[in-house]
Amino acid sequence: SDAPQIDEQTTVAPAPIPPIAVGGASAPIIATQIEEINDIVDTKISPAIADKTKQKANMVDSVVREKNDVKVKDAYGSGLTEHPASPRLSLLLSIAPDFSTVAFDYYEDPGQAFGLMLHYHIKRSWSVSTGVVKSFKKYMGDGEDYTPPKGYWKTNTNGIIPETIKGSCNVLEIPVMVQYTIANTGKRKFLVGAGASSYIMLNESYRYNFDQPNPGAKEGWKSKKSSAMFLNVINVTAGFEHRISPGFVIGIEPYLKIPLEGIGWSDMKLYSAGASVTVRYIILNQKNPSAF
DSSP states (O other): OOSOOOOTTOOOOOOOOOOOOOTTOOHHHHHHHHHHHHHHHHHHSOHHHHHHHHHHHHHHHHHHHHHHOSOEEOTTOOOEEOOOOOEEEEEEEEEEEEEEESSTTOOOOOEEEEEEEEEEESSSSEEEEEEEEEEEEEEEEEGGGOOOSTTHHHHHSTTOOOSEEEEEEEEEEEEEEEEEEEEEOSSEEEEEEEEEEEEEEEEEEEEEEOSSOOTTOOOEEEEOOOEEEEEEEEEEEEEEEEEEETTEEEEEEEEEEEESSOBTTTTBOOEEEEEEEEEEEEEEEOSSOOOO
């Protein structure tokens, strides 16, 4: 027969190993290149060269994970590992039942609080934020917990201080906060925050309750005159967030607001607490997120 004879000792040259391009390449493309290298390494070249090639592939794979923060396959094909991109700028919408009091012996039905906050994420674990929170607060306390202008009780309630006073007000809050992520598993994270808030009281209303009949006494007081206190409310938060898509995160954030001075007509110290349900929209991601 004229068919050519193949020498059993002839060595078949291994297929060329495709170069790995990191700069500008996307993670999925690089991950595919790494798989191709492993296939070639496993079947075409000597064990010594194979080990060196796999080590290089593993180093590139690590770079891909760090730079792109996306799902990639490791150099040994052991599965997918998720590293969601860290946000640089995000917008947080919140809604919460707001429990307020001027005396911890009394609690009213909760009011409501709605907030919109802009977050700038300095690094992976740290962020600063500010925005606005509009809240309707309901509270109750002893008459002695309120400090109206001098001579008010004498002029308006026959000099008798009410047994209890129910109050409500609409408040515009401007917080300045710092947040720190204490644990981050990729899609889920736990965070704490602290800062100070300015209050602008838009209006307020009070209802007096006397323990005995008080003919001629006023039954309450209300005003639409605004008053303000600047960065005199300490704000402490803790939270849990869960990423539901690349651009959206949902969470819950308990909070406590501690006044440093009184506000409003009656110069009261208004404490508030609640738990916000939050939705975060990621406007911009970090290009090279830090580990901290």
